[in-house]
Amino acid sequence: MNLRLSTVILPYRRWNEGSRGAWQRAEQLGFHTAYTYDHLSWRTFRDGPWFGAVPTLTAAAAVTERMRLGTLVTSPNFRHPVTLAKDLITLDDVSDGRITLGIGAGGTGFDATALGQEPWSPRERADRFGEFVPLLDRLLTEDSVSYEGDFYSAHEARNIPGCVQRPRLPFAVAATGPRGLKLTARHGQAWVTTGDPRLFESGTPEQSVHAIRGQAEKLADACAAIGRDAAGLDKILLTGFTPDRGRPLESLGAFVDFAGRHQELGFTDIVIHWPVPDSDFAADEKVFEQIAMEAPTQLR
Secondary structure (H helix, E strand, C coil), X not given: CCCEEEEECCCCCXXXXXXXXXXXXXXXXXXXXXXXXXXXXXXXXXXXXXCCHHHHHHHHHHHCCCCEXXXXXXXXXXXXXXXXXXXXXXXXXXXXXXXXXXXXXXXXXXXXXXXXXXXXXXXXXXXXXXXXHHHHHHHHHCCEEEEECCXXXXXXXXXXXXXXXXXXXXXXXXXXXXXXXXXXXXXXXXXXXXXCHHXXXXXXXXXXXXXXXXXXXXXXXXXXXXXXXXXXXEEEEECCCCCCCCHHHCCHHHHHHHHHHHHCCCCCEEEEECCCCCCCCCCCHHHHHHHHHHHHHHCC
């Protein structure tokens, strides 16, 4: 399979002051998918403008025609499966079946306490995620769902007519630990990784590739344990969080080299951030567009 190139457009600009144009330009540049973060606020952007993922994707669906759209990623930090399912079915309908749900267990950032709760421990996040994903799977594939769990409940939740995509829209599950990889194997159509966060500050690109190879091997083991071939899952690398940081976007050659190393590990999709000036995602827009237009051909 040829390597696909996708982008993340952070929702920090007003729709009519640059955001609409970015989504339309992303389609013109040929990106396979344009994602956005599903957060209430995020890191260095916390004290500035930040808009909601679901309305942003709805608007993006209305001004694009071919490009896939999605979250990267949604988490249980402030989402409930019942209400999320209704939003996703609506998004899938408005986009005519172009939505991918990137989903993860969530972290300890601002979203984790925005509803007034104490931050969950890693174990509780994993426990909640282990209940969240299977319930959401049911809600997106069954007309009526009743469920009583430790963390989530649904009482005759109706989701008619269901997704345009059948049996439901695809899940791209972000996971590196054993429990998350088991969920990916059972419920995912794609796997997402950002690499090993322990290597971000002081690791090397070579160490990162080695760590990601190990993650992919563990995913293959999780798939084999339930009789599934891991080759059937798309494998998505969200860039910007490996020791390389922004260097792959410094030139076309640097990106092709970076992407090629990960393509050899079996990755089907590389996701790059739309340039954001004066941030961790600052990049030369001309180089960014050159990468979008020319890199996929060089990587075939």
